[in-house]
Structure formats: structure tokens, C-alpha cells
Amino acid sequence: MDLLYFLFGSCLGSWICASAYRYNLLELKNEKRSICPQCHQKLPFYDLIPIISWFYLKGKCRFCHHEIPFDHLVCEVLCGLLMVFCMHHHEPLLMCSLVYVLIYAAYTDIYHGLIPDRCHVMMFLIYVLSEPAEWEMQMLYFFIVICVLYLVAYISQGLGYGDVKLIASMSLFISLYKLLWVICIASTSALIFNLSKRKKDKIRFAPYLSFSYFVVLLFRTI
Numbered sequence: 525m526d527l528l529y530f531l532f533g534s535c536l537g538s539w540i541c542a543s544a545y546r547y548n549l550l551e552l553k554n555e556k557r558s559i560c561p562q563c564h565q566k567l568p569f570y571d572l573i574p575i576i577s578w579f580y581l582k583g584k585c586r587f588c589h590h591e592i593p594f595d596h597l598v599c600e601v602l603c604g605l606l607m608v609f610c611m612h613h614h615e616p617l618l619m620c621s622l623v624y625v626l627i628y629a630a631y632t633d634i635y636h637g638l639i640p641d642r643c644h645v646m647m648f649l650i651y652v653l654s655e656p657a658e659w660e661m662q663m664l665y666f667f668i669v670i671c672v673l674y675l676v677a678y679i680s681q682g683l684g685y686g687d688v689k690l691i692a693s694m695s696l697f698i699s700l701y702k703l704l705w706v707i708c709i710a711s712t713s714a715l716i717f718n719l720s721k722r723k724k725d726k727i728r729f730a731p732y733l734s735f736s737y738f739v740v741l742l743f744r745t746i
């Protein structure tokens with residue numbers, strides 16, 4: 525059964541990665557079929573098999589030999605593994621929805637340096653559909669978190685407003701204590717990763733936030 529979950533998750537990962545890549549690219553956005561972003565050739569179904577296609581094509585487009593980024597493969601494997609993890613959680617549907625929205629947010633940030641508002645809307649919808657108890661207190665907590673973070677972002681100019689909205693959306697599902705853990709792990713991992721890089725780019729924070737969110741969910745004792 526776990527293998528089926530993994531396969532389904534990796535298919536979902538393939539779709540999420542392609543959607544995130546197409547976001548903001550007008551020439552690809554309206555294309556219904558999967559095409560190569562370089563030569564615009566329509567891809568046959570056997571080139572779209574998650575994980576396997578990447579290996580037998582040796583990470584290159586069949587037509588123009590343009591490189592298929594390694595992070596496509598990472599996304600497919602990661603989504604497969606996370607699907608197995610989520611399905612063993614006591615709230616599988618909630619976990620799956622959250623995890624895949626966060627992966628989409630991470631990948632759009634990696635590719636385009638932004639987090640689409642649809643991610644925050646989706647997280648809010650997931651929260652509402654999960655029929656939360658004591659939602660009034662949670663809304664107050666959400667409101668305080670977003671105000672404080674906006675203030676921090678405004679003063680420091682180091683935190684993007686997309687990141688602010690993402691952290692606030694995460695706060696709908698976890699306590700303040702866990703949220704602080706998420707921010708600490710994300711900041712530390714971003715700092716370590718960026719220090720190890722020769723070329724210093726602007727840090728894209730959503731992948732670190734999503735990663736630390738998974739860590740906090742994984743280690744329930746935190």
C-alpha cells in the first residue's frame with residue numbers, strides 16, 4: 525500500500541513542480557499539454573512518468589537536450605515520501621493538503637522569488653474546512669502574528685511580505701511555541717546554507733519555512 529501512496533505522491537509532485545515552474549511564465553501558463561520550456565515541443569506521456577522518466581532521459585529533454593532541473597526529481601521523490609508519511613498521520617487529508625500547498629509555495633519561491641496569494645487562501649480554506657474548535661481565539665492569535673510579523677518586515681526590510689503571510693497561515697495550525705520552532709529552524713538552516721554558498725543571492729525563505737514546518741510536524745515532541 526505504501527508503494528501506491530508513494531507513486532501517487534510522486535505524480536502529484538510532478539504536477540506541482542510543473543505548475544510552480546509555469547507560474548508567471550506567460551508562454552507556458554496557458555498551455556494545456558506538458559511542453560519543454562526550452563524548445564516548446566509537446567512531451568509524450570512516456571516522458572512524463574515521475575522519477576523514471578528523469579533517469580531514462582538522463583535529466584535532459586528528448587528533443588533539444590535541454591537540462592531538466594534536478595529539483596524536479598527532488599520534488600517527485602519528496603512528494604512521494606511525504607504522501608506515505610501523511611497517509612500514516614491521524615489526519616491524512618488535512619496533512620496532505622497542507623504539505624502540498626507548502627511544497628508549491630516553496631517551489632514558486634525558488635523559481636520566481638514570490639509566494640502566490642493562492643497558497644495563503646488555500647491554507648485558510650483548509651483551516652476553515654477542518655472545522656476548528658475555538659476558532660475565535662485562533663483568529664485573534666493569527667491577527668497578532670500577522671501584525672507583529674508585518675511590523676518586523678517593515679522595520680528590518682529583511683523579511684518578505686509573502687513570507688509574513690506564509691508564516692501567519694502556518695500559525696492557523698500550530699501553537700506559538702511550535703511556530704517559534706519553525707522560524708528558528710528555518711532561519712538557522714537558511715543562514716547555514718547561504719554561508720556555505722560562494723555566490724550570495726537574496727535568500728528565498730519559503731523552502732526553509734516549509735522544510736522546518738515538516739520537521740516540526742515530524743518530531744511531534746517539539
Ligand SMILES: [Zn+2]
Pocket residue numbers: 560561562563564565585586587588589590
Ligand atoms: Zn526541449
